[in-house]
Amino acid sequence: MERAAVLIGVSKTGNLPELQAVTPSVQRMTDWARRQGIDEGHLQVLTDEKNPVTVEQVHSAITALVDRASVEQLIVYFSGHGINIDSEFWLLSGAPKNVNEAVNVEGSVRLARYCGISHVVLISDACRSAAEGLLALQIKGGEVFPNEPVSGTEKPVDILFSCARGKPSLEIVDPAAAAAEAAKRYSALYTEVLLDYLTGRHQETLHPVEEDGRVVAELRLGELADCLKRDVPARLAAMKIDPKLNQLPDDRISRHTEDAWIARMPFKGRLLSRTFSPGIPAREPPPVTPFTVSEGLVSASLEGDQRKWKELLSLESGGRERGLLEAVATQAEPFGPMHFETQCGFKIRGARIVDTVQRDVDVELLGTAGDTVRVGGLTAPGANVLLVLENGCGVAVPALPDFIAALSFEGGQLVDVSYEPSENTWRWGEYAHAVNELRSLRATIAASAALGVFRLNEEGGLALARRMQYAKGVDPSLALYAAYVYDSLQRRDLIDEMRSYMEGDLGLVFFDVALLSRAPIMGRFVPPFPMLSQGWALLSAYRAQLPPSLHGIEQCRVPSLWTMFNGKGVAMLRKAILSGGIER
Structure with a gap:
């Protein structure tokens, strides 16, 4: 060689x-x-x-x-x-x-x-x-x-x-x-x-x-x-x-x-026969690390074994392992309304929304806590909505018909975005059968990804492909995480398959999925940039370009697992959305 x-x-x-x-x-x-x-x-x-x-x-x-x-x-x-x-x-x-x-x-x-x-x-x-x-x-x-x-x-x-x-x-x-x-x-x-x-x-x-x-x-x-x-x-x-x-x-x-x-x-040893086994002997069990803890939780979630998942979650541990387990438990806990009369909206924890920016769609900030947003007048396939936070930063998250998007913030960073069907939609009845398993899986992946310890082998990646599909629908948030898993496994065929499934089910495709599929962008994709921050480093290698109205916005990002922008980026997005510089 x-x-x-x-x-x-x-x-x-x-x-x-x-x-x-x-x-x-x-x-x-x-x-x-x-x-x-x-x-x-x-x-x-x-x-x-x-x-x-x-x-x-x-x-x-x-x-x-x-x-x-x-x-x-x-x-x-x-x-x-x-x-x-x-x-x-x-x-x-x-x-x-x-x-x-x-x-x-x-x-x-x-x-x-x-x-x-x-x-x-x-x-x-x-x-x-x-x-x-x-x-x-x-x-x-x-x-x-x-x-x-x-x-x-x-x-x-x-x-x-x-x-x-x-x-x-x-x-x-x-x-x-x-x-x-x-x-x-x-x-x-x-x-x-x-x-x-x-x-x-x-x-x-x-x-x-x-x-x-x-x-x-x-x-x-x-x-x-x-x-x-x-x-x-x-x-x-x-x-x-x-x-x-x-x-x-x-x-x-x-x-x-x-x-x-x-x-x-x-070779310095001695051959006992012409047929020999690998030289490495049996080893002690690997030490407990955030990687092994994450692997165990993900495996239990993919198997749908809630009992095992909860047992692992209650293990005595310290350091980063304990931090991971606590983060998973927090992420898995549902919060906020489970439905809106309009069948679409946003809810957040760990931060406060003070303003929203959108075009051709009705958005209402409910109550005084700044944690609930109702979206009305939304037609398929969806719309980009900019949520402006109390600290001046902002996140652009797609509003999807029939879905409620839940955003979790920790330490000023957006650590998870999950989508679940509103309870008053046709999707909920079939989704409800798997809701606990999907929540535990999403929480484990989100917390592990935030710590940089989320890994899946090919077998796990295939299991994730099966798990994120429920009845006739697809879990949009799991689709995002899955796309990056398949990319790391170099399984573009699975990315293409998932992209096709999303387009058929939701009528759109997330930018990240389109980017990783490396196929020409066809139809709708939202938002007009990567939702997960790790996608930004791939734009040059994949020759992907943002809309002219967002030129330079990559320099306005703030550290976060999911893409967030500073005040300058918020102003740029506000102008682009209201002027039609990006699609609705």
Whole structure:
């Protein structure tokens, strides 16, 4: 197999602290790549040791390898500062002063799928903390894979993250060297543990394989990811630096490549027969983490097992696990009116509505609490309604005939939007049979997504496809979450199927679903931009454009799982809606 690697290290960016471990980490990864037999022509090393690292340099390095048309596996490694603005960005030398000098990881992944290389692996040893400050929030970044699809078939792109979303990737003082303060040796914890496996220090994880009359030992990607999730937190705990510090690696690995090898080395064991089993022995059960808690809750919800779901919800736990369970319980609790005379409306909790903006539809803010909105005079397929909040921010949410939209806010962010049929519509009778299971599933997905720990394998994704359909209808909010699940699984066929089902049932399609289907926009789609914030990072890669009346509105977003705008964005949307700059 012809392999290549692009290794990137940026120790200094903007006013952020200079990272001491970046250069040594990249050097060790370079040494490993060479020992793997990746020759100099297939190895690109970009660091800021002497000169700044730019998006154009990274793009050119990757494009040169793609253009060879013979590379079968490409490894792209990054060590440096990272931020999460709804999705992942690697900060290069010119960021954040130059908003384009960052790698848009999610957009790059989408282009990488069609670049023609059979298997791309991204390894990110960078923070995934939320962006802070105006400069960081303006980061746009750029895609570093060529925007020239070579293949009409998607190829696997896998990602290894050094930490969970919203968390830092730790650069820590080595305790052994800390005693000799003058030495000041630093190590990037994740890369240290990663290289232990890549270089074969854990023989029990290697698989012996016969090839051309010799035996080699392979390290497989799925097992590597599992080991990193176990060993990085354990290594940190053993260092006894601060019990409050934690680092839990994350990953997105395709079922098609979980058994793909990522490192090979001479086999040092002894073959007992010509037929042998995998070298990795039975392991202890994985530790309880927000990921495992989320997986258990999602699985119970997909199975419709409310008893099991409630048992899991009541488990004793601490830290982020307890926070997740509490968030799920809160989200699952219904609130507000279950019907309107008009059969359509909005209800919110955790915030207060002070104004609404709409065109050709009757909208009435009920009562004095600012938490209930009745929508009348609505005709199919629906209308965009801007809800303006007490703090000056706003959200644009589609009003759908027969549905009540429930919005949940926490800490000033919109953390969930769910749609349920109004109890006085034809949809409710059939929906009611599954309402508890659907609420538990939606709550689990919403809370898990807000923490960045929502994952589904292909089996779970198919189960979600079945679950979000009830009788002759479709759950609109689950359709949004499902679209991103199917995109991560690279199952565009399921996205296309869901899009068709939504158009047939509701007469429209959400922008996010249309975006991820990558098909020409036909008919109605609402709103005229992504509802889930993670969709904004994909607009460039998917060549999607917003209406001219909303040009620049992406710079008016505020941090939130679901798209929210600041006062400037609210003013822009108000003008666009009232003037007809966007469809009703």
